[in-house]
Amino acid sequence: MFTIMMMLTGMLSSLSNQDYAPSYAASAPDTTAVYRAAYQAQPQTPTAAYPASSGYETLNGLTLQDRIEKVGRLYGEPSERVPAYMAGEEYRYGGLNVGTYEKWIYYISVPxxxxxxxxxxxxxxxxxxxxxxxxxxxxxxxxxGFGYEHDGQALKVFVDPSTGSVRSVDLFDSTSV
Structure with missing residues (x-):
């Protein structure tokens, strides 16, 4: 049942035309710089508190309903692929790590x-x-660290307990933990 729901989600998300990849993204070596450049034309730095009702749908242009193919379109080839939780695979890019299971994204981590x-x-x-x-x-x-939940998704800010500095910001399904 889960696989069927994920397949349907993938089909619908591919019809939503939400791929914001610049044409040069696939060949860029520094994925963090590429991602920033894609959004510099329309900077949207918040000046007031972020409304919790907005949820946490996208982290660096990706959602938990996306497949790894979208990551490839946005960021190109990963620098590394390693085994991940639940027999999944983690794709590592310069400033982004993406966990997948059967090619579906189940977590996004920005170091x-x-x-x-x-x-x-x-x-x-x-x-x-x-x-x-x-x-x-x-x-x-x-x-x-600390985190926020909304509509079954969690955004967690991992911090170094000794220094308090941020280690990473991760988006994942809060029901899977």
Whole structure:
């Protein structure tokens, strides 16, 4: 049943015409720079608190309903592919890691080395205090970070417990944890 639902979601998402890849993305070596360049024409840095009702649909242009083919169109070839949780595979790009199972994305992770991330078209710095200012009070906290949940999806900000600096920002299905 799950496989059928995921297939239907993939078919519908391919009809939604939401691929924002610039034509030069597939050949660019620095995927973080490519992603930023795609959105520089329309900067959308938030100045007020991010509305929780907006949810957390896209992280760096990707959703949990996308297939790995979309990542390839946006970011080109991965620098590395490694085994991941649940017999899945993680595709690693310069400033992005994407976990897949049967070619469906089940998590998106932006490491702090990217210096910023894009949440639903809003560029945010890898700064825990600034993220809290924009997204508001977290829905949950843990020893390794804090996060927000909306409509079955979670956005977690992983932090180094000793320094408090952001390690990564991850989007995943909150029901799978």
């Amino acid at each position: 702090s080395s990217a210096e910023s991330f894009n949440l639903n078209g809003h560029e945010l710095p890898m700064d825990g205090q600034r993220i809290r200012e924009v997204l508001g009070e977290p829905d949950f906290t843990a020893d390794d």
